[in-house]
Amino acid sequence: MKNRSKILLIYTGGTIGMIKDYKTGVLRAFDFDKLLMRIPELSHLDCEIDTYAFEDPLDSSNMDPDHWVRIASLVEEHYKQYDGFVVLHGSDTMSYSASVLSFMLENLAKPVILTGSQLPIGDLRTDAKENLITAIEIASLKKNGRSVIREVCLYFEYKLYRGNRTTKINAEHFEAFASMNFPPLAESGVHLKVNHQYLLPTSKKPLKVHKELDNRIAVIKLFPGITRSVIAALMLHAEVRAVILETYGAGNAPTSTWFTELIEEAIAQGKHVVNVTQCSGGSVMMGHYETSSHLKRLKVINGKDITTEAAVAKLMYLLGQGVGPKVFKTIFETSLRGEMV
Structure with a gap:
């Protein structure tokens, strides 16, 4: 048998x-x-x-x-x-x-x-x-x-x-x-x-x-007319360690000065900001359009073709592992379990 x-x-x-x-x-x-x-x-x-x-x-x-x-x-x-x-x-x-x-x-x-x-x-x-x-x-x-x-x-x-x-x-x-x-x-x-x-x-x-997960994460879905106070309330909250920005199309976002300054402040506070497209399919291509060049310049993490669900999971995992700030962006942008290109 x-x-x-x-x-x-x-x-x-x-x-x-x-x-x-x-x-x-x-x-x-x-x-x-x-x-x-x-x-x-x-x-x-x-x-x-x-x-x-x-x-x-x-x-x-x-x-x-x-x-x-x-x-x-x-x-x-x-x-x-x-x-x-x-x-x-x-x-x-x-x-x-x-x-x-x-x-x-x-x-x-x-x-x-x-x-x-x-x-x-x-x-x-x-x-x-x-x-x-x-x-x-x-x-x-x-x-x-x-x-x-x-x-x-x-x-x-x-x-x-x-x-x-x-x-x-x-x-x-x-x-x-x-x-x-x-x-x-x-x-x-x-x-x-x-x-x-x-x-x-x-x-x-x-x-x-791995059993250590850190869920101090915020997901912000951009929409035309979203205000500074709404984004600031989430992005700059003391308990938040990482933010997923669901951006438009290939990773595009408003170029308003206040928006750029909020991201700069969040990153200066040691928070990780990830750019994920809110489209069902496709990939983030920061720098492809002018409306994403500022995100690339700010060294926002490129979520590429990752889903929001997988981005949430990956952040919880990496934060839970205590990955250091110098390598966090590189590791997130690397496929660990086939979750991204």
Whole structure:
């Protein structure tokens, strides 16, 4: 008998583990053991599945760094026992969780795949079964005794994405996620097609789990008419250590004197300012237009084609690691887990 993959299924909460009270129409969590009972097809997969469930299922809107540490710790604790991990998670903040876990789990040599659903598993037209079954199947893939997927991913609606490249784009369609700047790692159809050329290279170093995250971050989405007082309140706040500026187009921003002076003051205070485009796809190209030249001159960090979710995760990770000011910009602008070009 060949060596079957062992998969640990971690249920954190989310729609996939909900049932509807048809009298009130309200969704509520149900016993996780019943989730597996509702999908007998899982017995046909060529792998062993064990489960772990949060005692209090979490709506992903309540996800925070403590929960991320808990998930990463579970992977660390069971890393030698299992060949892969599937994390069931609410879709609303799944891209944030997938992004931060990619940084927390350094030298990952096994799959950690996040998935969930738009409809509860008991609904007639649910997407939960396909997402769960295929996520487990992908997590169990091996070649020459080694896992095929060796990074943190997100699986939803027939596509496997690099987790830190994703964004939730739709609250109603089954195709809830997109990876605008990086192609899918695998696609599920009649056959399961893995795009090996896009996978991260294998690390030969042992897994290292980083549990220190610093969430003293502000995200400022620019809009025409935004005032000095609003930006100053966030950017210059004593508790804020880093600011993500969601700029226009290819990284463009107002050239008003007050705007430039605020950024100068923030950087002088030792804060890190990151330029990320608010467009769904594309990349920041500071200096390409006059309206971004001043940001380049001020040495604002170039977020390139990183998503806001991954930028938040990367800042929490780097700040938590205590990365020094002299190298912070260089390290942020370097791809660490395939999150940017």
